[in-house]
Amino acid sequence: MIDKVVENADKAVRDIPENATLMLGGFGLCGIPENCIQALLRKGVTGLTCISNNAGVDDFGIGLMLKSRQVKKMISSYVGENEEFERQLLSGELEVDLVPQGTLAERIRAGGAGIPAFYTPAGFGTEVAHGKEVREYFGKMYLLENWLKADFSLVKAWKGDTTGNLIYKGTARNFNPMMAAAGKITIAEVEELVPAGELDPNAIHTPGIYVQRIFQGKNYEKRIEQRTVKK
């Protein structure tokens, strides 16, 4: 049996080099790799291109890596709620590539599935279409979009086993499964790491083949952006 377990987040991210392209799972602050982000802050690696649906908030998630000037470029669909992001973008310290959310998800999926490009209707007639091939199919216009891949994908799951099989919880799944498949090296952090054989194979969301390293995460804060309760 292949054992992919590493001791902790620091060991998992040990060889992420300067200027690497990373994918980080999560939607808002839901399902983000909190432990790996902390380890990257400790490691201090810079010049990173981060592919992530959002860019965190000022004091949590990718926002922390922005504050420490480790990020060169963000590829995201929505980057609001982050003043430091705005400041760096306006001052030219940070590049940003905004991608429609479904296109972003599908580009990542395509990267993991070996499909170099595909046509999608999203963004036709908008500034997203600039410089892209446009083609008509069945009377509707589509844009050609390329796959996305990463040197390292950092994903967060609820449960995982020693061979890298993953199960996510609730809407914390979001971009994590596609990113797991699109990373050359995928690092999974999990709330509960169990021996191989303990997870029901019928319930696995991400098969272990996509995961190169897995570790038991700790001290999850799971911050909520908009705590909304019934009156």
Next chain:
Amino acid sequence: MALDKIGIAKRIAQEIKTGTYINLGIGIPTLVANYIPENIHVVLQSENGLLGIGEFPTEEDVDADLINAGKQTVTMRAGSSLFHSAESFGMIRGGHVDLTILGAMEVSENGDIANWKIPGKMVKGMGGAMDLVASADNIIVAMQHKSRDGESKLLKRCTLPITGLKCVNKIITDLAVLDVLPEGGFRLVERAPGVTAEEIKNSTAGKLVIEGDIPEMKI
């Protein structure tokens, strides 16, 4: 009198048919869920990977791993399902979601929508809006008829950066219900209570088509 946001949400709720799958955008569209009658059974889709959004949780039931696209904590209805973002947009792009309701800054008389970017202001990103408007067959826009500066938001052509072309079917504002005609133009369908067709005409910069007597909305 012009409707308030809740009035707009209540009028939109009347458009909702039983047995449908619906994506609600942030703002007024989110409020619509509160006014769907009990005998109308729908499933609400959240593009971050949930079909079957329920009401907001009690304090004890708050779960950080269960949020809607506005990042608010939610619950799941009986019969819910969870999926990843590529699948979520697959069901949107694939035409499986019956109705999309979203807000807008501008709509043009040929159904173009602008709702993601204001030049000179910080760009936050389009999120899922471009995917939704490019894919859905049935799009209702919920918005104020005029901007805070008193400018019409129903235009001949959008002036702000476009989110999608020729995609809006119906617009429900604080003043009126309007259909976008296939040949171009806004057809006035209903007036807000006490609002005259003349007032609506004066508040609509794009081509407005008024045929016969226009009934008042029943809220």
